[in-house]
Amino acid sequence: MNMELDKQLQELKERVEKLETGTKDQISMVVFSGDLDKILAALIISTGAAAYDMKVKLFFTFWAISALRDPKKDGKGKNLMEKMFGMMLPRGAGKVKLSNMNMGGMGTAMIKGIMKKHKVASLEEMFKTAGELGVEINICEMSMNLMGFKKEEMIDYPGMNICGVATFLSDAQESKIQLFI
Amino acid sequence: MTTEELKNLKSNSIVDARGTACPGPLLAAKKGIGEINSGEIMEIYSSDEGTKHDIPKWCQKMTHEFLGIIEEDSYSRLFLKKA
Structure with a gap:
């Protein structure tokens, strides 16, 4: 009888250990949206998670990549279509718009004023803080190619990589929290 | 701790995050805690x-001991002991 209990106890211990070591104190996010408000939310959660000593892995894809462009830099060797895309998409975090109430840019300008008044950090400042806190940014290579973005036109950010979906999946698999924004 | 006890407490460091909005104070706390020793x-x-x-909530997760709050006119003073 005792031996049976010991065996069961051992099995349980092993299962608990497996559960505990399967995930890290890590959060993974897909940042898909190119909207000011949504990217701000992603960065507030990211920096907050960093304060919780969690590892933070952001996977920037599609419209969100525009927010990582450096307005002072240009990508070289673009074809006509890529140049057109580059012109039509926002050039950096300072140019992205609100998802609602943009009203031809008036709403975005207004919210920026309100954010300043309430001492809410701007998107540019949040990217800087995130970098200092070690928040990792991975950019989807496929989306970059689609939009004709080049690595050299992205902001200087510590720990920025160009990668594919497998990177996100491996990160997400070992994370306790996964979000899509 | 009671407000009286907190008032008599001597802090090893003060982090002034007044005027910043979420997540400013949390990030300031995270930075500040790295600069003091355990038990301070x-x-x-x-x-x-x-x-x-x-x-x-952050203290609970990070196992620091949250000691309490003193309310001032336009801000709060939050006390914690590093784990």
């Missing part, structure tokens, strides 16, 4: 209402 007491000034909920 840190005080956070914040004018952000949410901080009063956030810092105790």
